[in-house]
Amino acid sequence: MIEFIDVDKTYHGSDAPIHALDDINFKVDTGEIYGVVGYSGAGKSTLIRCVNQLESVSAGQVIVDGKDLTALAPTELRVTKKRIGMIFQHFNLLNSKTIYTNVAMPLILNKTPKNEIKKRVAELLEFVGLSDKASQYPDQLSGGQKQRVGIARALATNPSILLCDEATSALDPQTTESILELLRKINKEYNITILLITHEMSVIRDVCHKVAVMENGKIIERGSVFDVFSNPQTETGRRFVNTVMQTELPAYVRELIQEQDNSQFIYRINFISKLAVKPYLSQISKLYDLDVNVLFGNITELQGVPFGNLIVQFDGSHDELKKALLYLEENNVQYSEVNTYAG
Amino acid sequence: MLVSWSTIFEAFLETVQMVSISFIFSVILGLPLGILLYVTRPGQILENKIIFTILNGVINVFRSLPFIILLVAIIPVTKFIVGTSIGTEAAIVPMVFFAGPYISRLVESSLLEVDEGVLEAADAMGATPMQTIIKFVLPEAFGSLIVNFTISIIGLVGASAMAGTVGGGGIGDLAITYGYQRFDTVTMLITVVILIIMVQGLQSAGNKFARVVRRR
Ligand SMILES: Nc1ncnc2c1ncn2[C@@H]1O[C@H](COP(=O)(O)OP(=O)(O)OP(=O)(O)O)[C@@H](O)[C@H]1O
Ligand SMILES: [Mg+2]
Numbered sequence: 001m002i003e004f005i006d007v008d009k010t011y012h013g014s015d016a017p018i019h020a021l022d023d024i025n026f027k028v029d030t031g032e033i034y035g036v037v038g039y040s041g042a043g044k045s046t047l048i049r050c051v052n053q054l055e056s057v058s059a060g061q062v063i064v065d066g067k068d069l070t071a072l073a074p075t076e077l078r079v080t081k082k083r084i085g086m087i088f089q090h091f092n093l094l095n096s097k098t099i100y101t102n103v104a105m106p107l108i109l110n111k112t113p114k115n116e117i118k119k120r121v122a123e124l125l126e127f128v129g130l131s132d133k134a135s136q137y138p139d140q141l142s143g144g145q146k147q148r149v150g151i152a153r154a155l156a157t158n159p160s161i162l163l164c165d166e167a168t169s170a171l172d173p174q175t176t177e178s179i180l181e182l183l184r185k186i187n188k189e190y191n192i193t194i195l196l197i198t199h200e201m202s203v204i205r206d207v208c209h210k211v212a213v214m215e216n217g218k219i220i221e222r223g224s225v226f227d228v229f230s231n232p233q234t235e236t237g238r239r240f241v242n243t244v245m246q247t248e249l250p251a252y253v254r255e256l257i258q259e260q261d262n263s264q265f266i267y268r269i270n271f272i273s274k275l276a277v278k279p280y281l282s283q284i285s286k287l288y289d290l291d292v293n294v295l296f297g298n299i300t301e302l303q304g305v306p307f308g309n310l311i312v313q314f315d316g317s318h319d320e321l322k323k324a325l326l327y328l329e330e331n332n333v334q335y336s337e338v339n340t341y342a343g
Numbered sequence: 344m345l346v347s348w349s350t351i352f353e354a355f356l357e358t359v360q361m362v363s364i365s366f367i368f369s370v371i372l373g374l375p376l377g378i379l380l381y382v383t384r385p386g387q388i389l390e391n392k393i394i395f396t397i398l399n400g401v402i403n404v405f406r407s408l409p410f411i412i413l414l415v416a417i418i419p420v421t422k423f424i425v426g427t428s429i430g431t432e433a434a435i436v437p438m439v440f441f442a443g444p445y446i447s448r449l450v451e452s453s454l455l456e457v458d459e460g461v462l463e464a465a466d467a468m469g470a471t472p473m474q475t476i477i478k479f480v481l482p483e484a485f486g487s488l489i490v491n492f493t494i495s496i497i498g499l500v501g502a503s504a505m506a507g508t509v510g511g512g513g514i515g516d517l518a519i520t521y522g523y524q525r526f527d528t529v530t531m532l533i534t535v536v537i538l539i540i541m542v543q544g545l546q547s548a549g550n551k552f553a554r555v556v557r558r559r
Binding site for chain 1 (some may be wrong): 356458460461464466467468469470472478479482483485486528556558
């Protein structure tokens with residue numbers, strides 16, 4: 001578990017002080033994959049680096065597994081850091097050492113007996129699929145392979161938390177997908193809490209359970225991936241969601257909204273999971289005296305579950321519409337009326 | 344030619360002796376100081392303004408003295424350490440005072456080349472400052488250290504020739520006493536050739552070693 005309580009971080013640079021973290025309060029529960037997204041300079045790296053105290057906070061507390069890291073003495077802090085694994089955008093491997101030694105390093109620092117190290121490293125390399133690379137050097141590996149080494153190294157001491165600072169930002173989409181798959185596997189098999197930061201919403205969509213949106217050192221929005229994707233509350237949140245699924249209404253829909261008369265109603269309908277395949281809309285047109293017209297829509301997969309977003313126009317009387325909406329409610333289909341530009 | 348080949352060979356051995364002994368002592372002095380400079384530098388793992396400023400200043404003082412001046416200036420120190428200011432042993436003292444601070448600077452710059460990210464990884468793993476230096480920084484800087492040590496040892500070959508002027512012995516001494524003071528051009532040429540070969544040999548050996556270390 002990770003908890004930030006009233007955390008502030010100010011950098012005193014050469015000129016004006018930079019408020020990199022501004023009153024951060026949030027909590028990552030055990031076993032969760034929590035994503036933080038934001039534009040460059042939002043403070044994401046600063047945030048994640050406070051979790052293992054690569055960066056000290058200016059005010060507030062950072063609680064990891066019940067301990068306030070900001071109050072720990074250096075020796076205790078070093079012990080705690082071994083319970084927190086971290087992977088980096090540029091991998092940060094030792095180029096002068098073999099893959100074996102790189103993965104073994106956290107154990108070497110712990111003075112773990114050689115035979116135990118050997119066993120554990122073999123296990124880890126097997127887990128990340130690099131058993132055959134043990135005696136090679138990092139510069140002989142591809143980016144994706146290097147990140148796998150980074151992951152194996154981060155897991156060496158059986159941490160309860162894994163921090164990922166833009167872990168896939170230097171990788172191509174396909175390699176990114178395989179690394180994300182590996183993160184999911186780590187989370188599932190070892191129940192490791194993962195905090196990851198990224199500027200790619202697709203990463204959040206593909207692996208995270210929860211998401212926080214950062215801007216100017218503040219968390220401006222957060223919630224389950226479903227909630228934020230289906231109903232982003234902030235302009236920045238909306239823009240990020242829009243990078244992976246279009247929720248912005250196309251111009252022709254906006255025109256229709258302007259022109260709608262008393263017998264036309266435009267609704268946004270979100271559906272999740274198996275609901276997506278059920279023909280609710282055709283049911284509505286059969287059961288009630290309404291014409292159903294799908295104006296716009298898309299379906300995305302969120303954590304392996306289809307998530308649909310449709311803009312639908314109902315044509316008919318107000319009474320019939322009421323009945324239809326009730327029908328949607330009974331079937332747990334989320335809907336909201338669209339009547340503004342923003343939708 | 345006024346000197347025999349065996350005299351030349353003897354002088355060569357003296358040079359080798361002066362250079363290698365002073366190199367070893369210079370590394371013993373310069374490596375820890377270079378590491379200390381690196382770790383106490385502002386923003387580094389054991390940041391310490393006082394130690395860094397003092398060390399930095401002292402090293403700059405030594406680094407700003409040309410060897411020929413240093414040679415003469417520290418004669419009292421030399422006398423105190425080896426009991427005399429003339430001869431091969433006496434030459435080693437100023438050579439160490441010359442190369443030690445030089446090496447500490449080069450070591451510092453080699454260590455500064457190590458990727459920030461590696462330090463970050465060490466920190467994230469909970470490495471102690473000692474472990475960070477020994478397990479992360481030094482291995483990563485090894486190739487660059489070899490290159491810089493090669494530069495310093497070649498600097499010492501040059502210094503050893505100058506040390507000859509105060510009766511330090513070696514190839515330099517030979518060149519001064521015969522080549523310069525007695526106009527023995529042949530001896531002069533031979534010493535020049537020997538110095539060139541030494542420097543070339545050291546340089547290519549250093550390069551080779553650095554390549555092996557860096558695996559490219
Ligand atoms: N060591 C530092 N000294 C001074 N200012 C810093 C330092 N590190 C970060 N900052 C500033 O703090 C702010 C937040 O930086 P941070 O690196 O956390 O952003 P980020 O969200 O990770 O951005 P990016 O996506 O570009 O990595 C920026 O304005 C940055 O310039
Ligand atoms: Mg960053």
